[in-house]
Amino acid sequence: MATQQSVRHVNAMCALNVLFREGGMSRADLGRVLGLNRSTTGSIIADLMAERLVIEHESHSRHPGTARVGRPGIVIEIDPAGGTFIGAELGVDRLTVVVTDMVCRQIVHRSISFDAAHRSPETGVRRIAELIRSAMASVADRGPPRGLCVVIPALVKDGVVCNALTMGWRDVPLATMLRQRVMPDLPVMVENDANALAIGETYRGTSQRSDVVAFLLIENGVGGGITVGGRLFRGAFGFAGEFGQLIVGRGGFSGGRQKPGHLESYIGKDALLAIYRRKGGSAAATLADLLGALQRGDPTARMAASIWGRALARGLVQLIAVLNPGLIILGGSGAVIFRHVAAEVTKAVHRELLQTYPAPEIELSTLGPEGAAFGGACLIHQQMFSIDQSRIAQDRPALTLLRD
Amino acid sequence: MATQQSVRHVNAMCALNVLFREGGMSRADLGRVLGLNRSTTGSIIADLMAERLVIEHESHSRHPGTARVGRPGIVIEIDPAGGTFIGAELGVDRLTVVVTDMVCRQIVHRSISFDAAHRSPETGVRRIAELIRSAMASVADRGPPRGLCVVIPALVKDGVVCNALTMGWRDVPLATMLRQRVMPDLPVMVENDANALAIGETYRGTSQRSDVVAFLLIENGVGGGITVGGRLFRGAFGFAGEFGQLIVGRGGFSGGRQKPGHLESYIGKDALLAIYRRKGGSAAATLADLLGALQRGDPTARMAASIWGRALARGLVQLIAVLNPGLIILGGSGAVIFRHVAAEVTKAVHRELLQTYPAPEIELSTLGPEGAAFGGACLIHQQMFSIDQSRIAQDRPALTLLRD
DNA sequence: GGTATTTGTGGTCTGTCACAACAAAAGGGG
DNA sequence: CCCCTTTTGTTGTGACAGACCACAAATACC
Numbered sequence: 008m009a010t011q012q013s014v015r016h017v018n019a020m021c022a023l024n025v026l027f028r029e030g031g032m033s034r035a036d037l038g039r040v041l042g043l044n045r046s047t048t049g050s051i052i053a054d055l056m057a058e059r060l061v062i063e064h065e066s067h068s069r070h071p072g073t074a075r076v077g078r079p080g081i082v083i084e085i086d087p088a089g090g091t092f093i094g095a096e097l098g099v100d101r102l103t104v105v106v107t108d109m110v111c112r113q114i115v116h117r118s119i120s121f122d123a124a125h126r127s128p129e130t131g132v133r134r135i136a137e138l139i140r141s142a143m144a145s146v147a148d149r150g151p152p153r154g155l156c157v158v159i160p161a162l163v164k165d166g167v168v169c170n171a172l173t174m175g176w177r178d179v180p181l182a183t184m185l186r187q188r189v190m191p192d193l194p195v196m197v198e199n200d201a202n203a204l205a206i207g208e209t210y211r212g213t214s215q216r217s218d219v220v221a222f223l224l225i226e227n228g229v230g231g232g233i234t235v236g237g238r239l240f241r242g243a244f245g246f247a248g249e250f251g252q253l254i255v256g257r258g259g260f261s262g263g264r265q266k267p268g269h270l271e272s273y274i275g276k277d278a279l280l281a282i283y284r285r286k287g288g289s290a291a292a293t294l295a296d297l298l299g300a301l302q303r304g305d306p307t308a309r310m311a312a313s314i315w316g317r318a319l320a321r322g323l324v325q326l327i328a329v330l331n332p333g334l335i336i337l338g339g340s341g342a343v344i345f346r347h348v349a350a351e352v353t354k355a356v357h358r359e360l361l362q363t364y365p366a367p368e369i370e371l372s373t374l375g376p377e378g379a380a381f382g383g384a385c386l387i388h389q390q391m392f393s394i395d396q397s398r399i400a401q402d403r404p405a406l407t408l409l410r411d
Numbered sequence: 412m413a414t415q416q417s418v419r420h421v422n423a424m425c426a427l428n429v430l431f432r433e434g435g436m437s438r439a440d441l442g443r444v445l446g447l448n449r450s451t452t453g454s455i456i457a458d459l460m461a462e463r464l465v466i467e468h469e470s471h472s473r474h475p476g477t478a479r480v481g482r483p484g485i486v487i488e489i490d491p492a493g494g495t496f497i498g499a500e501l502g503v504d505r506l507t508v509v510v511t512d513m514v515c516r517q518i519v520h521r522s523i524s525f526d527a528a529h530r531s532p533e534t535g536v537r538r539i540a541e542l543i544r545s546a547m548a549s550v551a552d553r554g555p556p557r558g559l560c561v562v563i564p565a566l567v568k569d570g571v572v573c574n575a576l577t578m579g580w581r582d583v584p585l586a587t588m589l590r591q592r593v594m595p596d597l598p599v600m601v602e603n604d605a606n607a608l609a610i611g612e613t614y615r616g617t618s619q620r621s622d623v624v625a626f627l628l629i630e631n632g633v634g635g636g637i638t639v640g641g642r643l644f645r646g647a648f649g650f651a652g653e654f655g656q657l658i659v660g661r662g663g664f665s666g667g668r669q670k671p672g673h674l675e676s677y678i679g680k681d682a683l684l685a686i687y688r689r690k691g692g693s694a695a696a697t698l699a700d701l702l703g704a705l706q707r708g709d710p711t712a713r714m715a716a717s718i719w720g721r722a723l724a725r726g727l728v729q730l731i732a733v734l735n736p737g738l739i740i741l742g743g744s745g746a747v748i749f750r751h752v753a754a755e756v757t758k759a760v761h762r763e764l765l766q767t768y769p770a771p772e773i774e775l776s777t778l779g780p781e782g783a784a785f786g787g788a789c790l791i792h793q794q795m796f797s798i799d800q801s802r803i804a805q806d807r808p809a810l811t812l813l814r815d
Numbered sequence: 816g817g818t819a820t821t822t823g824t825g826g827t828c829t830g831t832c833a834c835a836a837c838a839a840a841a842g843g844g845g
Numbered sequence: 846c847c848c849c850t851t852t853t854g855t856t857g858t859g860a861c862a863g864a865c866c867a868c869a870a871a872t873a874c875c
Contacts, residue, residue, distance in 0.1 A: 008446040009421040010832060011861045017413040018863090021804055035822055042412040047863050049823065077821025078871035162767060170767045219647040233733075235644075242735025243623040244769040252732035252765060254659075254725055266763070321658055328656035329637075329733040331646025359670070361656060363566060363574045365648040400425055400798070414863060415830045422832090439853055451832050453854065481852025482840040822871075829864080840853075845846100 013399045015051070018043060020394045022051050023060060026085050027110065027392060031064050033080020052083055059150065060109070062086035085109050090150040092391075093143065094383030095135055096200065097159045097181075099123050099173050102135045104142045105380040108149055111210055111388050115142045116377050123174040132181070136188035143190075153391055154194040156383035157181060158203040160230065164245045166197045173228060198386060200224065200379045201248065202239050205232030206389065207374050207382030208336050217333025217367070221326055223250055225341035227261075229271035233330060238389070251275075255321040260285070273318035276341040283311040294340065301347045309347075316348035320355035327360065327367060338372030345371055417803045419455070422447060424798045426455050427464060430489050431514065431796060435468055437484020456487055463554065464513070466490035489513050494554040496795075497547065498787030499539055500604065501563045501585075503527050503577050506539045508546045509784040512553050515614055515792050519546045520781050527578040536585065540592035547594075557795055558598040560787035561585060562607040564634065568649045570601045577632060602790060604628065604783045605652065606643050609636030610793065611778050611786030612740050621737025621771070625730055627654055629745030631665075633675035637734065642793070655679075659725040664689070677722035680745040687715040698744065705751045713751075720752035724759035731764065731771060742776030749775055 018041065025040050026032070032040075038048035055061040064082035089109045096103040100122060106115040117138055123131055135157070143152055159181070161171030166182025181197045189195070205222035213220050214237035224230040229251035233240040240247050251271035259265065259272025260281040272278055276294060283297050284290055287307045292300075300308035323335060337345050345352065349369070357366055374381065422445065429444050430436070436444075442452035459465040468486035493513040500507040504526060510519040521542055527535055539561070547556055563585070565575030570586025585601045593599070609626035617624050618641035628634045633655035637644040644651050655675035663669065663676025664685040676682055680698060687701050688694055691711045696704075704712035727739060741749050749756065753773070761770055778785065 008425065008832095009418040011415065011418060011830095011863090013421070014413045014415060014418055014831095014862060017417070017804055021412070033822070044864055045822075046824070046865085050862080075821075076819075076873045078823080080822055170765075172765075217647045219651070240639075243621045243737030243771070244735055246768060247623070247733065247735040249732050249735070249765070249768065252728070252763070252768070254728055254763060266765070268763070325657055325729045326733050328653050329651065329730050331648055331651040331653070333647030359656070359658060359672070361566075361574075361576075361653070361670070364650060364653070364656070367647070394804070399803070400421055412863090415832090415861090418831060418862095437853070448833055449853075450834085450855070450857095454831085479852075480842050480850075482854080484853055816875100818873100818875080820871100820873080822869100824868085824870105825866105826868105827864100827866080829862100831861085833858100833860080835856100835858085837856085838854090840851100842851080843849085845848090 009399050015054075016398050017394055018047075019051050019055060020392065022048070023055065023085070023392050026061060026083065031082040031084030034083060035080050037083065059086055059089040062089065086150070087112075088148070088150045090153040091143070091146055092153055092384040092387040093139060093155040094203070094380040094385070094387070095139055095155065095157045096203075096377070096380040096383065097121075097123065097131055097135055097157060098200075098379070099160060102131075102138055103377050103380040104135070104138045105377050105384055106142050106146050106149075107381070107384040107388065111385055113377075113381060113384075114149060115146055116380075117142050118377065123171075123176075128168075128176050128179040128181070128184070132184045132188060136185060139189055152190065152193055154196070154387035155185065155189060156196045156198055156203070156386045157185060158198050158200045158379045158383040160200045160226070160228070162246055162249075163197050163199045166195070168197065194387070194390075196386065196390075198383060199230065199232070201230035202232040202241075203379045203382030203386060204338050204372070204374060205234050205248075205336075205382070206239060206385045207378050208338075208372060209234050209237045210382075210385045210388075211373060213334055213336060219330055219332045220334045220336065221248070221250075221330055221332040221367075222336045222338060222372075223323075223326075223342075225274060225276070225337065225339040227271075227275045227277050227341075228265070229269075229275055229339075229341075231326075233332075238393075250322060250326060253322045253325045255318050255325075270318065270322040274315055274322070274341065279311070279315050279341060279344065282314050283308065286311050286314075294343075298343060301344070312344050312348050313351060315344055316352045317355060319345070319348075320352045320359070323352070323356050323369070324359040327356065331365070332367045333365075335367050335369045336372050337369065338374060338378065340376075342371055345369075413803050419458075420802050421798055422451070423455050423459060424796065426452070427459065427489070427796050430465060430487065435486040435488030438487060439484050441487065463490055463493045466493070490554070491516075492552070492554045494557040495547070495550055496557055496788040496791040497543060497559040498607070498784040498789070498791070499543055499559065499561045500607075500781070500784040500787065501525075501527065501535055501539055501561060502604075502783070503564060506535075506542055507781050507784040508539070508542045509781050509788055510546050510550050510553075511785070511788040511792065515789060517781075517785060517788075518553060519550055520784075521546050522781065527575075527580075532572075532580050532583040532585070532588070536588045536592060540589060543593055556594065556597055558600070558791035559589065559593060560600045560602055560607070560790045561589060562602050562604045562783045562787040564604045564630070564632070566650055566653075567601050567603045570599070572601065598791070600790065600794075602787060603634065603636070605634035606636040606645075607783045607786030607790060608742050608776070608778060609638050609652075609740075609786070610643060610789045611782050612742075612776060613638050613641045614786075614789045614792075615777060617738055617740060623734055623736045624738045624740065625652070625654075625734055625736040625771075626740045626742060626776075627727075627730075627746075629678060629680070629741065629743040631675075631679045631681050631745075632669070633673075633679055633743075633745075635730075637736075642797075654726060654730060657726045657729045659722050659729075674722065674726040678719055678726070678745065683715070683719050683745060683748065686718050687712065690715050690718075698747075702747060705748070716748050716752050717755060719748055720756045721759060723749070723752075724756045724763070727756070727760050727773070728763040731760065731768075735769070736771045737769075739771050739773045740776050741773065742778060742782065744780075746775055749773075 231250035635654035665682035
């Protein structure tokens with residue numbers, strides 16, 4: 008059910024979002040953007056200031072270019088020191104923690120190596136909790152921590168790691184374990200790494216460019232995430248966007264670890280190097296070696312990249328036919344090859360689609376190696392800055408049951 | 412921006428939905444379901460009655476089983492004669508019109524043959540407008556028409572038919588043409604046939620069973636629709652769910668009309684019969700012949716169905732990996748074969764997915780040949796019974812642009 | 816310095832929901 | 846049959862939030 012409080016909640020969240028997107032502005036400007044009265048806007052701002060979410064900008068000097076006649080307004084902005092968001096990645100070979108401030112700028116980044124495959128979940132939780140506590144201590148002056156999101160390369164549901172293939176963990180209640188070890192009342196969530204990266208990308212502005220964005224994460228395994236209107240699309244059970252399972256052929260290159268035919272056994276990092284070796288590349292070649300060879304114009308490397316690109320294109324066509332995204336972002340350490348075959352891949356994708364079908368743009372991710380942890384922090388940020396649907400209409404069961 | 416009127420709108424729509432789903436009930440019961448006060452509920456009902464959307468049930472006699480102590484309530488229900496919804500299908504070989512009442516029961520169904528491929532769009536519009544007007548006239552006592560949705564097997568965007576491959580129409584502004592010919596102020600929308608069928612299925616209760624449902628339409632071509640929370644998922648450009656474009660191999664069976672490798676050239680009706688012929692079936696065999704042979708246990712027919720099923724399974728795996736639906740509905744005249752290979756298909760799908768990955772249920776559509784037109788009517792109904800997001804927060808651009 | 820313009824704030828009005836009170840309409844027990 | 850209990854629908858009052866108006870304050874422009 009909706010009440011007057013729902014109205015206030017919606018308008019407060021809209022105000023926060025406008026301030027986050029547009030930066031600081033006066034109450035009057037904000038009111039105009041929101042379509043609300045000046046006095047109402049003032050009341051909303053008073054509430055938000057009480058929650059330490061926004062603050063009056065100290066210096067009244069505004070930019071010279073924006074000089075206007077009349078009494079100048081007091082610039083209101085998101086309080087950068089109003090709190091912090093913590094993202095942590097429990098990766099296959101390292102632990103990473105990123106802390107962002109209220110406007111989602113990264114203010115701390117720590118990373119240590121950690122061999123998850125040969126360690127117990129308990130050890131992992133202990134080590135990452137230590138890292139989180141130390142990072143939090145170093146930014147205590149930036150306001151209270153507002154939430155923690157732990158990101159892991161695994162199928163995740165309701166805070167429980169169902170199946171982390173790459174590290175052999177199953178049914179680990181990560182959220183509960185971390186809640187106890189970090190801070191009693193801190194909201195904790197657990198998320199799949201590709202999903203977190205997808206959200207991290209939306210905070211780079213991708214969702215401004217297209218309503219539906221697909222993110223493809225290429226490491227040894229291949230995962231993915233889908234955002235719709237800047238929010239994660241999770242599917243019926245929370246596992247949408249598992250692009251590694253797309254079928255692109257009958258075999259693959261990555262030995263026995265992955266299912267034959269699956270996209271990840273064609274374009275994962277292992278697979279890429281296997282292609283290179285099969286075409287005559289050195290048996291000890293690394294990804295860096297292959298990249299170097301590509302830059303030199305080495306024909307063997309080019310051929311390997313071409314084969315990789317063809318498989319990628321086949322996978323992309325599948326997800327395009329289903330989702331019709333406006334933008335596809337490629338991320339993960341295996342994605343760099345795309346730079347060398349972008350034209351071929353784009354062409355192959357167009358060839359397979361119907362003539363009038365709108366093909367998406369395909370781009371490389373701009374997030375660094377700490378992108379997943381950053382995306383985790385963004386997820387908490389998004390939650391805090393979003394309209395809580397349960398405060399508007401608790402049950403929204405899509406009506407639509409036909410009676411006889 | 413949200414105002415008090417937004418609150419009323421949300422609560423009024425919630426009330427309508429509860430009445431639609433649960434049938435009639437007293438104001439007091441409705442208030443309990445909605446979590447609203449009795450007096451508030453009464454006020455909302457008064458508004459809805461003024462709009463002719465709901466009505467007090469005439470007979471005060473309630474069902475004997477539901478007898479309760481205390482003053483009996485007056486049963487409030489959706490007014491069945493409060494208006495009609497019109498769905499029309501402009502198919503390849505026939506025109507169909509379905510009119511439903513306020514609770515989405517089909518009250519009229521008319522169909523005439525029409526060879527769209529050899530007729531101009533103008534003729535098609537004229538003929539279907541006649542059919543619509545005559546159907547409307549026959550149900551004038553059921554209340555005013557509330558909207559019209561025309562459904563067509565084509566890529567549709569903003570009321571314009573971009574590309575109707577099967578009838579050779581391109582860039583036809585169908586909505587505008589119909590608005591002029593049917594009724595001046597009637598809301599008119601145009602929708603893809605598979606999308607309409609998907610919504611028709613949600614009105615059979617599918618969205619109650621799973622939040623994400625994929626609908627696969629199998630005629631000569633193969634299309635599809637996706638519903639999320641009972642509403643259509645359209646993708647960035649409105650063309651999501653074009654499952655016919657999924658790649659499942661390198662060739663196909665359906666001659667040159669469709670792209671090689673695409674799902675529709677493997678499992679479309681033409682393709683199915685081509686498989687049957689190639690395996691030794693009669694050159695003149697129809698779908699009915701093949702079905703008969705299957706029922707007799709004819710091994711040639713079984714083999715053809717098996718091949719068809721394998722291609723279908725490959726396509727389903729693709730969309731499952733992307734969407735993670737909880738339910739897949741197969742519809743269209745080509746879908747009937749599924750009944751004979753259901754077990755094989757399910758098994759093949761499970762084999763290709765990761766072990767812990769939740770596979771969806773796969774079922775046949777229960778909608779008849781007028782299903783698409785019915786779905787069109789449901790779309791209008793859904794629009795009328797839905798919360799209008801623009802009345803809560805006009806701009807919801809997913810916040811999320813990271814400033815530097 | 817005076818005027819025009821804009822801002823922030825306080826007061827009042829209106830729409831919506833919550834709550835309390837009450838008459839009306841039923842069942843149940845004596 | 847009468848009275849008590851329970852439930853319903855309606856009405857009146859208060860709380861909350863946004864709209865509108867008025868006013869002091871602060872600036873630009875002449």
